[in-house]
Amino acid sequence: MAEACHGLPLTPREVRKAFTPEDLEDWLNGSLPQDTLVTFSQALVQRRMMDEGKRPPSYTEPAICQNCGPIWLWFSGEVQGCPWCWNRIAHRPIPRPQPVCCGDCAHFQRIDHPHMGHCVQGEPEGIAGLWDTDRRHCERYLPRPETT
Ligand code: SF4
Ligand SMILES: [Zn+2]
Secondary structure (H helix, E strand, O other): OOOOOOOOOOOOOOHHHOOOOHHHHHHHHHOHHHHHHHHHHHHHHHHHHHOOOOOOOOOOEEEOOOOOOOEEOOOEEEEOOOOHHHHHOOOOOOOOOOOEEHHHHHOOEEEEOOOEEEOOOOOOEOOOOOOOOOOEEEOOOOOOOOOO
């Protein structure tokens, strides 16, 4: 176990805590392969980074998730769901590979003005509010659901 954590910001105790009862049983009876344990530990560190809104080093490509908007992944293209969906559901930040427009965001609340509105997430804005076409790197952006 200590070997699987070597070089990672992770303790054997934390790995053990993340085990399912089945993992624990396999580990206790010695049937959990070492390379599985290493992969598991690395995935744990990666998930922790992502929970903090940090991009894992292997996520080098800009992509689009239908639910999260512009995201970093290990491949480019469009996906219907992604690992950042966990952040979205838990209201955690999602780092963005490209700027977004408030006008396309589910958190943009328009006021009685053709272009202005406010951010219901409390992101910084000017006294008059936000301009819908201004582009910004926003970790709280979520694409507005498409209306049919
Ligand atoms: S969450 Fe970000 S993109 Fe969305 S309205 Fe607020 S500031 Fe704009
Ligand atoms: Zn997603």
